[in-house]
Amino acid sequence: MQKIRTALLSYGMSGKVFHAPFISFHPGFELIGSWERSKKLIREDYPSVKSYFQIDALLEDDVDLVIVNTPVETHYEYAKKVLLAGKHAIVEKAFTTTVAQAQELAALANERGVKLAVFQNRRWDSDFKTVQKIISEKKLGDIVEAEFHFDRYNPLLSPKSHKETANSGAGILKDLGPHLIDQVLCLFGLPKAVFADIRITREHSLVDDYIDILLYYPDSRVRLKAGFFVREANPAYVIHGKKGSFLKPRGDVQEDDLKLGKKPNLEEWGTEAKSKEGLLHTEFHTDILRENVPTLQGNYYDFFDGVYNSISNNQPEPVTAQDGVHVMQIIEAAIQSSAQKKVIDL
Structure with missing residues (x-):
């Protein structure tokens, strides 16, 4: 090799x-x-x-x-x-x-x-991979709506000056927003239109720290939210289809383990706690099921x-430059939408 x-x-x-x-x-x-x-x-x-x-x-x-x-x-x-x-x-x-x-x-x-x-x-997060599997297996039927959250509670400004100085790359829209947007594009492709509310909520902040983005698809809508004043976290993924729903808390352990100095491997790496399993409530062959779903293993190694x-x-690259272009198209549309307070067609 x-x-x-x-x-x-x-x-x-x-x-x-x-x-x-x-x-x-x-x-x-x-x-x-x-x-x-x-x-x-x-x-x-x-x-x-x-x-x-x-x-x-x-x-x-x-x-x-x-x-x-x-x-x-x-x-x-x-x-x-x-x-x-x-x-x-x-x-x-x-x-x-x-x-x-x-x-x-x-x-x-x-x-x-x-x-x-x-x-x-974040395409290789354990929680997202599990959501992706549930949707690909059509366990919810046709998707009607979805809501993705990247919530935190952290009212303090970052000590990293480039994150808190007003510049073209700063703010939560270009920090956490790309994670959420890329995941949605993986699942549903490009939307038809975008509506967004982008705000500053922390005291003395010079950059956006709250986003609420609505993506319009022909038969469904997807909402993306991120902010710093969520002490009690919402489910990170809420998916509703014509047969049922899937709710999944954010549970991927890779970032925390890496910060602790743990080294990646191909065995148990990226394995979530059982307590973080998602809830599937759906219809299967006329029977109604309500059960926890084992979480898939995540691994950035992939x-x-x-x-x-x-x-x-x-x-092909695992995430192509064209994928990056599409994320930026959503971000630019969100900025325009928030500034003009209107829906932006793509």
Whole structure:
């Protein structure tokens, strides 16, 4: 197996928690190092790798794949440099800050013959994979409505200045919003129209921290909500069909385990507690069933395995640049809708 030489553009929380553990665990990758502007931390965890002082030094090195895990407002600039250098790229969410930027990057990757994937890791959350299975098996009948939540209780501002300074990449719409939007697009495709309410609710906040987005489909509607003042969490997924309903709390353990320093594996990794099982209440062969559904195992490893197959075997990326374009189309429509207080057709 030829290893894909991989470097990060930062080694903060995302590099340490979401990327380096999987790159170092997957047999198809070799972690080469990271661009580190001030704090030099990566060698504390991976002593044999490099710490680059400049992005140009990283791009000039023998690196095949670069992970753009910098603040959102820099994604377009850095991803473009990576692609122009002839490297494959993974770009974190939000993919870019505008649809035009996303489309340009997608076209550039195609022109240069390199792979470009968007890091929408929540497709491989245990809770979402279970929802996806319930819907794909038609256990609810035709879907009438769905509601997805990414709720938290955290009234304090983030200590990370780029998250709380008014800029084109800041705010909950481009932080948690892409997770919710990408999951809905996976299940239902692009909607016909969008209506959104985007607000600031925390004291002294300069960026949006509450979203309520309604997506219109021909025969159903999907609502997406995220905010920081939900002390008692709603179910993360509420799906109603013509035969029944499925309610699932958010339960994926991967982020918490990674923050604790646990290392990914292929056995019990991403296994939720039984108490987090979803409730299925539906009709099956004229019988009414009301039962808990075992949660599928989650694993972000599958995203990186998809990237490996994409580069090594010329397969489609696990999350394509066009997927990223579609997410940005919803985000731009939501911004326009909230500002104009009207439904925006796509």
